[in-house]
Amino acid sequence: MYYYIFDIKKFGKKSQVDTLKEYLAELGITGEFTYINSAQTAEDLAVLGLKKGYSTIVGVGSDDVANSISNVLIGQKEAMGLIPIGASPELEELIGVTGWKEAAESLRFRRIKDIFLGQTATGTHFLTNIYLDIKNTFEVTLEFKDYMVTAKARSLMISNFNPGVKKIGSEFLDVILESEIENKGGLISNLKNIFGSKEVKANYSIIRARSLRIFTKKPLPLLLYGKTIAKTPQLVECSDDKLRLIVSKNSPAEE
């Protein structure tokens, strides 16, 4: 049986919720429906779902709901399903669907992939990307296992999954740093690309690592889908445990 956690705020009208429920019934995957409210967060409801003995907990909403439920289900035998509503394209790409109908259909087949997640020292997990909230150029130091990287950063993204970045191993996070170039005289024009077929600009760095520490002169927020989840200095790493995620056959997620 499926245990659904709805983020009702992501739906424009109540009738849309009813339409989705009817479709789930048509597919034969109806279950218990719960709703995030001021008294119960997505995490609280996911814990409740596990206590009730459900084997599949489904988040219905955007990235923050998905990440909140993953905080509870990581390392558990129970599977997590997703029906993205107002979610990022990366999240839809991760589970290999376009739109809620396809996502609902993929739940029926219950194709499970065990995937690693990214996590911060504050205990927040993420399925796709987090990024540093940099409004202007900011000096950043990244400490990896055997080396340190310093740069004046324009942007910094730490990605567990991003369709634009070629993954070299599921147990690695991809760190993408856009730095400010002071001397533009020596740029290389023939760089091959990290983001598909387009050329990579010389001020982009990509580093693969299991963990890193981020330092900035002043504390800066780390954002997950626009929401602050931690501040620098911060340890970000790949999780030791895996999440059992229901995906479609088109999902590029690596186990």
Next chain:
Amino acid sequence: MEHTQADTIIGADVNVKGNLKNKGSIQINGTVEGEIRSEEDITVGESASVTGPVVAKNILISGKVNGTIEATEKLEIDPTGVVQGDIKTKILIVREGANFNGTTSMAGGDTKVAHVVPTVESEAAKEDDDKKDPSKAGFWDKNKK
């Protein structure tokens, strides 16, 4: 060396301190102080500056390297490349305009020098070395002493 997508890229005006080791290929466009080691290819781009050893299967130098270089297969030094240090490789390609100061050790059974073009800098450096070596000092030099 064939240009392929690098697994790790260090961008321009990015500074790295420490030992950067990777199974996959590495592209350096910034500054590195420390060892760079890859089981595949390393490219030191035109804007890059490396102080420390560089070890990989294939290595392409278009920027500056101050340290030893060991390529188990092939080492190429581009016209913009500046190498200050000893090199060890099976196949060596030094293009016209490259600046190389150091010793070369060619290892392996099928060793071959694909293409070496001596440069003004390397010839001048050789002459300087000869002048420093008393046994190679010419008549004029000996008389000058």
